[in-house]
Amino acid sequence: MxxxxxxxxxxxxxxxxxxxxxxxxxxxxxxxxxxxxxxxxxxxxxxxxxxxxxxxxxxxxxxxxxxxxxxxxxxxxxxxxxxxxxxxxxxxxxxxxxxxxxxxxxxxxxxxxxxxxxxxxxxxxxxxxxxxxxxxxxxxxxxxxxxxxxxxxxxxxxxxxxxxxxxxxxxxxxxxxxxxxxxxxxxxxxxxxxxxxxxxxxxxxxxxxxxxxxxxxxxxxxxxxxxxxxxxxxxxxxxxxxxxxxxxxxxxxxxxxxxxxxxxxxxxxxxxxxxxxxxxxxxxxxxxxxxxxxxxxxxxxxxxxxxxxxxxxxxxxxxxxxxxxxxxxxxxxxxxxxxxxxDMSGQDVAEHKTKLFDSMNNPIKKELHIEFRNVSFKYPGSDIYVLKNVSAKFDEGNKYAIVGQNGSGKTTFVKLLCRLYEPTEGEILLNGYNINEFDFKEYLRYLAVVFQDFQLFSFGIGQNVAAGIDYDPEKVELSIRKAGISDRVKNMPEGLETCLYRDFSENGVEISGGEAQKIALARAIYKNAPLMILDEPTSALDPIAEAEVYSSFDNIANSLITIYISHRLSSCKFCDVVTVFDKGMIVQRGAHNDLLLDVEGKYYELWNAQAKYYHTKHKKSLRKE
The missing domain is CATH 1.20.1560.10 (ABC transporter type 1, transmembrane domain)
Structure with a gap:
């Protein structure tokens, strides 16, 4: 042209x-x-x-x-x-x-x-x-x-x-x-x-x-x-x-x-x-x-x-x-x-929505309630729904597990809740108000998230946990103790000031995947947000470390609402309500024990598939011994 x-x-x-x-x-x-x-x-x-x-x-x-x-x-x-x-x-x-x-x-x-x-x-x-x-x-x-x-x-x-x-x-x-x-x-x-x-x-x-x-x-x-x-x-x-x-x-x-x-x-x-x-x-x-x-x-x-x-x-x-x-x-x-x-694309949802609520005016006082109301989502330019007519309520004081096979819509559900995606249809409500009516930065204050593909940075331990330049050392130490990595940090050369990785510091410390996951968990704990979302928070942990996290789950999940997403269904025993996704829809919802009673249900199928795997693995281990 x-x-x-x-x-x-x-x-x-x-x-x-x-x-x-x-x-x-x-x-x-x-x-x-x-x-x-x-x-x-x-x-x-x-x-x-x-x-x-x-x-x-x-x-x-x-x-x-x-x-x-x-x-x-x-x-x-x-x-x-x-x-x-x-x-x-x-x-x-x-x-x-x-x-x-x-x-x-x-x-x-x-x-x-x-x-x-x-x-x-x-x-x-x-x-x-x-x-x-x-x-x-x-x-x-x-x-x-x-x-x-x-x-x-x-x-x-x-x-x-x-x-x-x-x-x-x-x-x-x-x-x-x-x-x-x-x-x-x-x-x-x-x-x-x-x-x-x-x-x-x-x-x-x-x-x-x-x-x-x-x-x-x-x-x-x-x-x-x-x-x-x-x-x-x-x-x-x-x-x-x-x-x-x-x-x-x-x-x-x-x-x-x-x-x-x-x-x-x-x-x-x-x-x-x-x-x-x-x-x-x-x-x-x-x-x-x-x-x-x-x-x-x-x-x-x-x-x-x-x-x-x-x-x-x-x-x-x-x-x-x-x-x-x-x-x-x-x-x-x-x-x-x-x-x-x-010039491609519109501005972030943080920029182009009318804000009814900000830090000076918000409807969150004491109680916290979240509701997905007939929410559907498909990617722009696609005719295939990733989520279809999802409706669910999450109330203060409860711990929720989200389970399902790969591709069932769990991660999309989290991204919608975090306002990284916007629903194609339906709405997500926070205490009765559409979450898009909140100032985006103000809304993020309510969330503490550990994504499955979380990222840590080449900063000091304290800055990584606090996600900021300045931090409260006592609060950081409490958070890493709850996350189960306190002993490892104490042995680092500069304590909380020890830099992760060696991108910027010759004295930087290389950490394992499990240690990194615990630091990411400590970061979510430090934020002390009303809503905590944990997406596969123990996927990089060995069975012993995972058991330690589960045993202290009540201490870790100190938020008003905790949503726990995992492929390992043993985590569901610690949650009050289990929500089962399949092919982009919620197919079951209830307590762990109640869902196991439905032998025709998806949750029973998933639970027994994993139980059979662990049982077989245990038998093989005994034969080797």
Whole structure:
């Protein structure tokens, strides 16, 4: 799709607004540095011309000294300013990539959670990241090309100002004084710009072919050349199954493929050579015109130096202007891909719902009641319901178990309750009010969740448990004691300040999956929220550690309502109400013992399947002994 100048203007200045937000000051310092860099050569050209004229004509020592001093002082001041500006912009540019990452982080946090799992969202995100980080296109190109554009504009204006007298000065040859020479020189400059533009377009077509192949190459090489060998999670399989041999074979294929692409680079060089040759010819013609006017007495020899320098600069910069406009078209196309990603999806539910309740006004005082009322859910663009007509109440003071086979809808149920998803149909009520009527951040205060795929971070133990920079040490210690990991933490080198993992600290501690799960459980306990949701909280624990957690379950689950999700049905004995999911629907609900009486029910089937497994496993263990 062809872009108009107006569209390119909007795209470019939106890019500047994004840079102003995420990289404040970077473009401003780049522009200041470019203006200084652009003006300096013309000051030197003008001063040099004046010095030559003084030497060749009146030979005034005072004038000569004045011009030399002017040149020295001007260059000294400009050099100091330029050095300061370059240092500042250099520091800002060095952190530019981290700032760009923040763009994606902010987008990730602003969209509906369900969109994060959307294939189209992931595809657009990948394309935007590849354009930005793999080739430096889009925003980075805008940063790098802005000084060039400023240089072109300033240089053309300065060249025009210093060249006007070339056409006004009369020589002894009348035909050299014709105003038509202004048009001739201008046409030569336009022709050079046209040739450069055509060469640039041809070069860009080839570059697009080359970059399309390079995206695949870089992505594949990143996996086979780095991730496969360096990722510790894959290390065991790589060694045992010698997957490094597969990687080596794939890398050799890619290298051969990439060598074939070298011909495209040669073609790009060919078009660069054409534009350079044409620029040389046009500069020579302009130089001849100036020499003739000088020879026939239109102006002193010093002025010839000024005009040669300025016309060469003008020709060069008109060509650069064409090139800059062509580059602008290129990075506008890449910026469009970034904008497609940034403009995708609505804002998070936290942003686009009317809030009736916040921290100053909420209906939760003493009691807590949650109700799913005819809730159904299907993913956007899908006709298949993951949950269908789910209705259930959860009252204060009770512990609830959610059970069911994989894919029965348990995790979706949790995500709906956490407002990561919104119901397709029906509503979820908190004390009689739709949960979307609450301020999102305020609503999250009521929840303490341990997800099945929970994440800990490379911070200190205390910060991980408190989920914040500042924390109450006594409260953290109480939480880790309830979670059953107090002894392990006490033996760590820096206690609660011990950093998990070694991403940022050489003294960081690597922990097992079970230990990590207990710390995640301590984090939920520390929050002391009215509603606690535990999604497979003992899946990484051994049977003894799991039994310890169950035995202290009343102490751990100190929230008003606790919802426990597990594949291990032995946990249901500790809960007041068991809710059984099957194929996206609630098929049974009641106490553990009552549900076992229904021999035709799903819960009886699940319970006996697991009991049979453990019984068989116990028999095998006895035989071995």
């Amino acid at each position: 062809k872009m108009t100048i107006k569209q390119r203007y909007k795209i470019t200045f939106r890019g500047y607004r994004i840079l102003g937000k995420y990289c404040p000051g970077l473009i401003g310092f780049k522009i200041i540095g470019s203006i200084i860099e652009s003006i300096s050569p013309f000051i030197n050209i003008w001063v040099s011309a004046q010095i030559i004229n003084v030497i060749a004509n009146d030979k005034s020592i005072n004038k000569l000294f004045m011009y030399v001093l002017l040149a020295v002082i001007t260059n000294f001041i400009f050099a100091i300013i330029k050095n300061v500006v370059d240092r500042i912009s250099g520091v800002k540019e060095a952190s530019m990539w981290d700032c760009f990452s923040k763009i994606f982080c902010d987008k990730q946090m602003s969209v509906d959670f369900v969109d994060l799992e959307n294939v189209e969202y992931q595809h657009l995100k990948q394309k935007a990241e590849e354009n930005l980080f793999m080739f430096g296109n889009g925003l980075a190109q805008l940063v790098w090309d802005t000084p060039g554009m400023i240089n072109v504009i300033v240089s053309i204006l300065a060249s025009t100002a210093l060249s006007i007298s070339l056409f006004l000065a009369d020589s002894s040859i009348k035909w050299l004084n014709s105003p038509a020479w202004i048009l001739v020189v201008f046409l030569l400059i336009v022709i050079e710009g046209y040739i450069l533009d055509k060469s640039k377009k041809k070069e860009q077509v080839i570059f697009s072919k080359w970059s399309d192949g390079s995206v695949w190459f870089n992505r594949a090489f990143d996996f086979y050349g780095q991730n496969l060998d360096l990722d510790l999670q894959r290390a065991k399989d790589v060694r045992i199954y010698r997957q490094d041999k597969i990687a080596e074979n794939e890398i050799n294929k890619m290298i051969i493929h990439n060598m074939r692409e070298d011909g495209l680079i040669t073609k790009m060089s060919y078009y660069q050579g054409i534009s350079s040759f044409s620029a040389g010819v046009i500069n020579a013609l302009c130089y001849l015109f100036i020499v003739l006017k000088t020879y026939f007495g239109a102006f002193p020899v010093g002025n010839m130096v000024q005009y040669v320098g300025t016309l060469v600069k003008m020709t060069e910069n008109f060509g650069n202007l064409t090139s800059a406009l062509a580059e602008n078209k290129i990075y506008c196309q890449h910026l469009q891909k970034l904008y497609e990603f940034l």
